[in-house]
Amino acid sequence: KKVYLNGEILDAENAKISVFDRGFLFGDGIYEVMLQINSNFFYGAEHLKRLAECLEKINIKFDVSSLPDTIEQLLQTCELEDKDCLLYIQVTRGIAPRKHSFPTNIEPTLLMYAIPFILPDINEKPISVVIAKDFRWHRCDIKMTSLLGNVMANDVAIKGGHYETVFYRDGKVTEASHSNIFFVKDGIVYTHPADENILNGITREIVIQLCRESNIPIQEKGILEQDINEMDEAFLTGTSTQIASIQKIDEHAYYEGNEPGVITKKLQLLFLELKNSYVS
Numbered sequence: 001k002k003v004y005l006n007g008e009i010l011d012a013e014n015a016k017i018s019v020f021d022r023g024f025l026f027g028d029g030i031y032e033v034m035l036q037i038n039s040n041f042f043y044g045a046e047h048l049k050r051l052a053e054c055l056e057k058i059n060i061k062f063d064v065s066s067l068p069d070t071i072e073q074l075l076q077t078c079e080l081e082d083k084d085c086l087l088y089i090q091v092t093r094g095i096a097p098r099k100h101s102f103p104t105n106i107e108p109t110l111l112m113y114a115i116p117f118i119l120p121d122i123n124e125k126p127i128s129v130v131i132a133k134d135f136r137w138h139r140c141d142i143k144m145t146s147l148l149g150n151v152m153a154n155d156v157a158i159k160g161g162h163y164e165t166v167f168y169r170d171g172k173v174t175e176a177s178h179s180n181i182f183f184v185k186d187g188i189v190y191t192h193p194a195d196e197n198i199l200n201g202i203t204r205e206i207v208i209q210l211c212r213e214s215n216i217p218i219q220e221k222g223i224l225e226q227d228i229n230e231m232d233e234a235f236l237t238g239t240s241t242q243i244a245s246i247q248k249i250d251e252h253a254y255y256e257g258n259e260p261g262v263i264t265k266k267l268q269l270l271f272l273e274l275k276n277s278y279v280s
């Protein structure tokens with residue numbers, strides 16, 4: 001398996017990163033995950049824009065404009081240029097003596113790899129989730145590599161046989177450990193506003209856009225944790241999650257059987273159409 005590291009494409013076992021890399025010591029870095037579908041990166045420009053914005057927020061100077069060419073080389077080397085695949089990109093602040101304060105003249109470390117990835121047409125399997133108080137920090141808008149909070153929350157879900165842990169903060173449902181959450185009530189779609197309490201998912205933005213184009217009322221408003229059982233439908237969105245219908249949240253079932261709610265189903269179909277017709 002090949003990876004790209006700081007200008008070279010190497011066998012993964014030969015790719016070496018310094019133990020003084022701040023990504024390793026502090027989780028001081030930003031990452032992105034995007035999918036190539038039908039030889040196009042699905043909303044690739046938006047993913048790279050988010051990467052650039054997050055790097056800017058933590059003051060890592062790195063120009064993302066050269067990435068598309070580098071990505072093409074990597075995919076060619078891996079013989080994935082025309083295959084559906086998942087691309088992981090990570091930029092860390094670089095190597096420096098271990099101190100909180102960082103020198104400004106260090107070279108960021110760039111790591112990328114691609115793996116074959118087959119997406120389901122529609123995420124048809126209903127999922128169950130658990131809900132927990134958000135114990136992460138207050139800058140969830142930054143897609144940082146230090147994911148311990150997300151990892152711990154996700155672990156609780158997986159060990160209990162669930163897909164995700166959904167968070168609430170200040171009484172409102174925010175997002176999940178690796179996806180965003182939407183609710184539907186009386187024909188209106190709700191999702192938490194894109195502030196510092198959530199990562200503004202590219203899939204989240206696409207779903208909002210699909211609602212607007214199809215005249216499905218959408219409000220960026222956090223649903224109260226105490227009201228989740230009153231909702232008609234709930235679903236998760238994310239690059240690898242796509243649109244996944246939530247059948248059960250803790251002990252509460254939104255529906256019995258396998259058929260998601262009408263609006264979730266409609267958005268899943270619109271999303272499928274978009275993927276099939278997408279050209280970057």
Ligand code: PMP
Nearest residue numbers: 178179180199201202203238239
């Ligand atoms: N929230 C969190 C915490 C995430 O890690 C992710 C990405 N997996 C998302 C939301 C969804 O973002 P996207 O749709 O861009 O994959």
